[in-house]
Amino acid sequence: MLQSTVDINFIINLFSAENIKAAFSYSFNEPWFFTEFSFLFVFGFFLIIYSFIVEKNKWKNVYIILFSLFFYYKSSGPFLGLFILMIISDYFFARYIANQEGLKKKLLLYLSLVYSLSFLLYFKYSDFVVLNLNQFAGTHFALNNLFLPIGISFYTFQSISYLVDVYRNELAPTKRFSDYAFYMTFFPHLVAGPIVRAKDFLPQIASPNIIDSRLYKESILRILMGLMKKLFIADYLGKYVTILHATPNGFSGFEHFMSMYAYSFQIYFDFSGYSDIAIGIALLLGYRLKDNFDGPYLASNITIFWRKWHISLSNWLKDYIYIPLGGSRHGVFKTYLFLLITMLIGGFWHGADWRFMFWGLAHGLALVLHKIWSTYIKINPKNMLFSFLGVVLTFNFVSICWIFFRSSSFEIAFESIHSIFTKINFLEAYTFTMARPEITILILISMVIVFTPFKVKNFLIEKSYKLPAFTYIILITLTLQLIIQFKDDLIQPFIYFQF
Amino acid sequence: MENKDSSALKKKNSKSIILLAGFSFIIPLLLLNIYDSSSLQLSISDIKLKKMTVDSIDPGLNINTAVKIKPNLLKNNNVKVESKKKSHNNHKLEAKKKDLYLAINLDSLVYTKRADSSGHRIMIMGDSECGGLFSVLNDYCYQNGHELVASLVWNSATILNFAYSDTVIKTINKYEPTFIFIVVGLNEIYASDLKKRKSAAEILANKIKGLPYAWIGPANYAEDNGINAAFASAAEPGSFFLSKDLNLPKGEDGRHPNSLGYQIWMAAIANWLETEAKYHLEMKHPAIRGQKIRAKIINLNAAKYRGY
Numbered sequence: 001m002l003q004s005t006v007d008i009n010f011i012i013n014l015f016s017a018e019n020i021k022a023a024f025s026y027s028f029n030e031p032w033f034f035t036e037f038s039f040l041f042v043f044g045f046f047l048i049i050y051s052f053i054v055e056k057n058k059w060k061n062v063y064i065i066l067f068s069l070f071f072y073y074k075s076s077g078p079f080l081g082l083f084i085l086m087i088i089s090d091y092f093f094a095r096y097i098a099n100q101e102g103l104k105k106k107l108l109l110y111l112s113l114v115y116s117l118s119f120l121l122y123f124k125y126s127d128f129v130v131l132n133l134n135q136f137a138g139t140h141f142a143l144n145n146l147f148l149p150i151g152i153s154f155y156t157f158q159s160i161s162y163l164v165d166v167y168r169n170e171l172a173p174t175k176r177f178s179d180y181a182f183y184m185t186f187f188p189h190l191v192a193g194p195i196v197r198a199k200d201f202l203p204q205i206a207s208p209n210i211i212d213s214r215l216y217k218e219s220i221l222r223i224l225m226g227l228m229k230k231l232f233i234a235d236y237l238g239k240y241v242t243i244l245h246a247t248p249n250g251f252s253g254f255e256h257f258m259s260m261y262a263y264s265f266q267i268y269f270d271f272s273g274y275s276d277i278a279i280g281i282a283l284l285l286g287y288r289l290k291d292n293f294d295g296p297y298l299a300s301n302i303t304i305f306w307r308k309w310h311i312s313l314s315n316w317l318k319d320y321i322y323i324p325l326g327g328s329r330h331g332v333f334k335t336y337l338f339l340l341i342t343m344l345i346g347g348f349w350h351g352a353d354w355r356f357m358f359w360g361l362a363h364g365l366a367l368v369l370h371k372i373w374s375t376y377i378k379i380n381p382k383n384m385l386f387s388f389l390g391v392v393l394t395f396n397f398v399s400i401c402w403i404f405f406r407s408s409s410f411e412i413a414f415e416s417i418h419s420i421f422t423k424i425n426f427l428e429a430y431t432f433t434m435a436r437p438e439i440t441i442l443i444l445i446s447m448v449i450v451f452t453p454f455k456v457k458n459f460l461i462e463k464s465y466k467l468p469a470f471t472y473i474i475l476i477t478l479t480l481q482l483i484i485q486f487k488d489d490l491i492q493p494f495i496y497f498q499f
Numbered sequence: 500m501e502n503k504d505s506s507a508l509k510k511k512n513s514k515s516i517i518l519l520a521g522f523s524f525i526i527p528l529l530l531l532n533i534y535d536s537s538s539l540q541l542s543i544s545d546i547k548l549k550k551m552t553v554d555s556i557d558p559g560l561n562i563n564t565a566v567k568i569k570p571n572l573l574k575n576n577n578v579k580v581e582s583k584k585k586s587h588n589n590h591k592l593e594a595k596k597k598d599l600y601l602a603i604n605l606d607s608l609v610y611t612k613r614a615d616s617s618g619h620r621i622m623i624m625g626d627s628e629c630g631g632l633f634s635v636l637n638d639y640c641y642q643n644g645h646e647l648v649a650s651l652v653w654n655s656a657t658i659l660n661f662a663y664s665d666t667v668i669k670t671i672n673k674y675e676p677t678f679i680f681i682v683v684g685l686n687e688i689y690a691s692d693l694k695k696r697k698s699a700a701e702i703l704a705n706k707i708k709g710l711p712y713a714w715i716g717p718a719n720y721a722e723d724n725g726i727n728a729a730f731a732s733a734a735e736p737g738s739f740f741l742s743k744d745l746n747l748p749k750g751e752d753g754r755h756p757n758s759l760g761y762q763i764w765m766a767a768i769a770n771w772l773e774t775e776a777k778y779h780l781e782m783k784h785p786a787i788r789g790q791k792i793r794a795k796i797i798n799l800n801a802a803k804y805r806g807y
Contacts, residue, residue: 037528037551044524051517134689135753140721142689147802216516220523242798249758249789284520408627411751415758469519477527484531484549 024070026077031150033075034277035230037480047284054211054286061182061205064285068187072151075191079149082119083185090116090159091180094166094173109167113160120156123148128352151191153349155184157316162198164320171199179205188282192274194292194312201287208286215283217465220472222280224479229273231483233442233449237266240439245407248415253423254432256416262439263406264399265446268297271310297398297450300381300390301374302366305398317346336371340364350405355413359404366397618644619780622674624651624667625682628718630798631755632682635765637792638785645781647794649674655801657687658730662699664806666799667706674795678780679710684717684726685754686801693729700733711738711778713771718742718756718764720749737777740768762788 023042032039046067053059073080093112100108130141162183165171174180182205189196209215244251244259251259275292282289292311299305306314322342328335340361347360379386400417407413433440467475534541535551542548621640623633633650640647651670653660661667661683671679681703690696704714714734716727723743731739745767747760756764769782799806 037531040524041528044521044528047517047521047524051514051521054514054517131754134721140689140724142691143686147805211517212513213516216513216520219520243792243796251789284517408630409750409752409755411757414751469516473519473523473526476523477530480527480531481548484551485546 026073031075031077032071034274034281035227039071039074043281050285057206061178064187065178065181065185068185068190071187072185072190076150079152082149083155086116086119086155086159087181087184088177090163090184091174091177094163094180097163097167098173105167109163112163116156116159116163119149120152123152125352154193154195155190157195157313157320158184158198161195161316161320165197165199171202174198174202186282186287188278188285188287189289192271192278193310194275194278194289195316196289196312200290204287209283209288211284211286213469214465215286216469217467217472219280219283220476221461221464222276222283224476226273226276226278226280227479227483229269229276231273232486233446234266234270234273236438236442236486237262237446238270240436241266241406245412245416248412248419251419252425252428253419253421254425254428256419257424258432258439258443260399260403260416260420261443263402264297264395265443265450267402267405268293268450269446295450295454297395298391299394300387302363302370302394302397303374305394306363306367313346313349317342321345336368339367339371343367355404355407355410358410359401362401362404618646619678620648620674620676621645621678621680622649622651622670622676623647623680623682624649624661624670625653625680625715626656626685626717627652627654628685628755629680629682630654631758631761632680632715632765633794633796634789634792635761636680637794638788638790639765639769639782641787641790642783642785643781645678647792648676649795649797651797651799653799653801653806655686656683656799657690657801658683658696658699658703660801660806662702662706666806667703670797671707671710676710678778679707679712680715681707681712682715682717684723684730685719687726688717688719688721688723690726691724693725696726697729697733700730704733704735711780713768713776713778713780714739715768716740716742718745718747718760720753735777737775740771740776742767 023038034040050060050063053063069080069084072083076083090112093108093115097105097108097112127143130143133139134141162171162180166173174183179202183196183198183201186196186201241259241263244255248256272293279289279291290312294308294311296305296309299308322338325338325341326334327338341364343360343364344357345360347356347358347363350356350359381387400420403416404410404413407416531551534548540547621636623629623636625632629650630652633647633652637647639645649670651666653666661681687696712734714730716730716739717723719742727741727743731741742764745764747756747764749755749760750757766784769784772778772780772782
């Protein structure tokens with residue numbers, strides 16, 4: 001029955017010269033993401049070859065580096081050259097820095113930082129500078145409309161952390177170029193983090209985790225959860241948010257209110273979904289990346305939120321900006337000032353736009369206010385009522401701030417906030433659920449996932465580990481079909497790819 | 500050291516598990532591909548199992564707008580009534596001022612010529628300014644018996660993207676519009692390579708030759724280097740609308756009109772289409788705004804998808 005209806009040319013076409021050539025070429029129209037089925041298919045073949053060389057550490061590392069470079073080429077094409085140039089130069093910079101002392105060492109560090117940052121500044125911020133010069137100084141410079149190399153914000157930060165750690169003598173520079181190349185290029189974290197620290201990752205190169213049945217199950221579950229988060233929840237919610245932001249004046253206050261929550265969940269599931277896939281893929285190869293999210297929307301205050309949201313970036317900003325600025329060593333006022341500066345930089349890192357600066361500033365001010373509050377008012381963290389109120393307050397504050405993150409202009413952001421605060425009518429809730437049943441259900445599912453205690457989640461995960469390994473193939477098939485069933489058109493790029 | 504590690508791994512790493520992991524991705528994807536290429540149509544109860552191949556034109560941020568959008572309360576014929584009501588806060592006052600301003604602007608536009616009364620399948624494409632215009636155009640379509648079938652919003656795009664990609668042709672073939680709006684140029688008002696831009700504009704004009712269209716120049720707030728002239732010369736005589744001299748309220752970013760600006764802009768375009776444009780189009784001002792959008796919105800970003 002099946003044979004008679006299947007086009008047998010399919011197999012031949014799948015491995016045709018044209019398809020193989022396309023598989024090895026960069027396509028601007030179809031860059032590789034983890035959510036591309038073509039990537040997952042190739043990754044399957046990659047693993048088969050990997051199984052034969054996994055015991056030969058040297059060959060295995062070379063194999064992963066080559067595949068990582070190929071992955072970056074499929075994602076960013078010609079920018080691979082720039083990436084390689086940066087890896088080579090930073091490797092030598094680190095070695096020179098380690099061999100110097102005093103002023104010369106410091107100068108070398110500054111030189112290397114300026115060099116590393118110059119690429120990021122040029123590609124990400126030059127148009128922003130031109131645009132503002134044209135607007136405020138009346139100049140008429142043409143915009144470059146530069147394409148931002150994918151992952152540049154992430155790998156630049158990784159490279160900076162490596163150079164600074166070597167400078168601080170917290171880390172010895174790698175002796176072998178291949179080790180540094182492995183650390184920088186490792187494809188699971190390459191394009192959108194987590195921002196991996198050399199001191200955490202380099203030791204794993206020599207002694208990765210043992211790949212066994214348990215690790216396989218953990219990895220596959222992570223990848224499937226990531227795919228579901230991204231393709232099933234985030235993308236679907238994203239459609240609604242996009243429609244609203246395209247024509248904000250056509251929607252009621254209640255719609256803006258729901259869109260605010262929809263985007264809060266969208267960005268969380270989009271980025272944490274990506275991180276889950278990245279962590280799962282790395283784990284399948286035997287390398288454990290640190291978690292990037294730890295239930296951030298369960299945070300009972302903004303300080304805790306920043307310990308749980310995009311953890312690798314928060315830690316990076318703390319270690320390489322906040323503490324070098326002075327941290328809390330120079331009195332209360334300067335502590336607050338450094339906090340604000342750090343969050344402003346963090347905001348600007350997300351995008352070359354005043355909106356991101358504003359977003360960073362809002363979070364910075366909230367952190368300062370919380371510090372002041374907690375200096376004078378002591379609350380028992382075990383008090384359930386205060387914890388609950390704290391979670392509600394923090395989640396809503398973060399959600400309002402996300403509006404500036406999502407809107408294409410301040411005008412739309414303020415229009416949306418204005419609608420929420422002045423035009424909202426909660427009686428519309430019923431008509432909303434009737435008119436948008438899918439969005440309502442997805443928001444409810446999101447809430448259940450986000451606000452379910454860890455104990456329950458871990459219990460379910462532990463239960464899944466008891467399934468036999470081969471049943472995971474069925475699980476993957478069902479998940480992929482479910483994604484196909486609900487996704488609309490093609491996959492949307494990850495939100496954090498633009499940063 | 501390395502040999503020692505390798506030998507340790509040799510004992511514990513499970514080759515069969517890694518092989519299983521590889522096949523865990525290959526087998527499901529092969530199965531889904533086979534199902535995709537077959538003529539089988541599986542279903543569970545009444546739900547058909549979809550296939551992998553998606554009917555889409557481009558990678559990017561595609562969204563389906565077949566959802567209900569609550570009609571906006573902003574109705575021109577309600578402005579006078581609303582303005583009589585007492586307002587208790589500044590925001591409401593501001594909103595009413597805007598509505599009145601819009602009403603005055605709309606009233607000042609006089610129709611002098613009857614237009615083509617047939618209902619059109621309308622497609623609008625362009626850069627970010629198109630993203631602001633399409634919802635307003637949607638209201639005009641409702642009012643005048645047209646159907647907005649597709650909106651191709653290509654953020655940060657220039658004429659080069661529209662000319663050298665096959666996106667325009669694919670979109671036209673897919674949605675079969677009978678009238679096209681082109682809104683492009685904001686991202687190249689300071690362009691100095693006008694020769695190149697003009698030839699790209701000619702390529703785009705050739706692509707849509709045979710279809711009636713309205714080529715809308717960018718609503719730029721600064722003098723351009725000649726991009727409007729380049730586009731005007733490429734478009735068919737009488738089909739280019741010069742927007743740069745319109746006095747449109749600016750948005751926060753200083754580059755785009757605000758929502759009121761887009762409504763005034765569309766009103767001016769509508770007037771032109773009814774009176775002077777080569778391809779006339781029935782474009783009475785809408786009585787109701789914020790109509791449900793049924794068009795397919797294709798949202799692309801030139802920073803991620805150049806198209807050629």
